[in-house]
Amino acid sequence: MDVDLRKLRYFVAVAEELHFGRAAARLHIAQPVLSRQIRALEHELRAELFLRDRRSTVLTEAGRQLLVDARPLLASAEALRRRVHRAAHGRPTFTIAFMPGIIVTAEARAIARLHPDLSVAVVRTSWNDQVEVVHDGRADVSYVRLPVDHRGLRLRPLFTEPRVVVLPRDHRLAGKESIDLADLAGERLLQDPDAVPEWRDLPDRRTDPEPRPRPELNSVEEKLEHVAAYAGMAILPLSTAAFYTRPDVVHVPVADLGHNQVCLAWAEGNRSPLVDEFVDIAVRQARAAGLSPQESAS
Structure with a gap:
């Protein structure tokens, strides 16, 4: 059986939205068409991918596995298209x-x-x-x-290079020659904790009684804006912190944070x-x- 990449794209859209209506709008197709394509994919794979009722859409175990495998497959197909296009044009x-x-x-x-x-x-x-x-x-x-x-x-x-913490200029730890990660336990980490794995293992790290959603920060500039506004702290490689300087934030070495x-x-x-x-x-x-x-x- 050949896997239909178009159906895979449809599947990924539904898996990410967990809503057929939103996925159809994102794909610019009619919802009945999307539903038929997903049913056809399930038939081809001989596996149920979603559990659906009037209130919710959730992935089955087979659906979760397909989502893991589908994303790199679609990315590889797009990479192939780009390379062939570049080779053929100029x-x-x-x-x-x-x-x-x-x-x-x-x-x-x-x-x-x-x-x-x-x-x-x-x-x-x-x-x-x-x-x-x-x-x-x-x-x-x-x-x-x-x-x-x-x-x-x-x-x-x-x-490798050292990592530092970026803080508001008048922060209690600003001006220190060096600190330990434990000194930051009371602070709010603005980044995805996956970017700072050591943070997950830190005892007594700050947890909000009513957790606020972490802001979506897609650039260093956005991180620094939030730090300057006292929204939290950011851990950055030294070269990044040194390159993006501004007068209202400082960076401090963290002695026990790995490079x-x-x-x-x-x-x-x-x-x-x-x-x-x-x-x-x-x-x-x-x-x-x-x-x-x-x-x-x-």
Whole structure:
């Protein structure tokens, strides 16, 4: 049986919305059409994907498994489409993605010098899409900050750097030479705790009696705005905090917080020789900058 990618896209929309009406509106199709397509997919897979009644739509165990597998499959299909389109239309392109605080100018110039006919592009990412850009083909390689989901990726560790806490300038801990993570237990973490795994293990960390939804922060600038407005604190790599300076916030080293690992990531299925060349360039550049690349990982 061949899996119909269109039906998979429909399924993912329903799985994310958990509402056929909203999913149909998002897909710009009629709800009866969407329902028929989902029933057809269930018939093809011989599995019930949703439990539905008049009040709710929930994923079955089979549906949860399909959602895990469908997203990377759809991303790989989109990456294939992008690469074929670039190959068929004009000048070949190599795109480098990077996280805030990481400068890739030297590496971009190096790959461009080796391939004068190559159009080299860069794209800035965030915590939310730093690996997504290589899965869906928007970037050939991406400088990522761990932790990330390794599935479907190859990773090459490049260097580590300290992490700091960013606080309002008049905060009680501002001006300290260094603090411990426990000193922050009474503070509100603005980020997804997955970005700071140590926070989950911190005893007596702040928990609101009436938990407020964490603000959706998609950029460093948004994080700093919330910190400056006394909405909470943010943990950032030192290079990011130093790059995005402003007068109303400060950053303080956290002595017992592990360093942030920076890796180069690319899609497992991307076998372009340009990727191998760029990995060598990135490692050499890290060494030239006095950083300590570690052994490669997959």
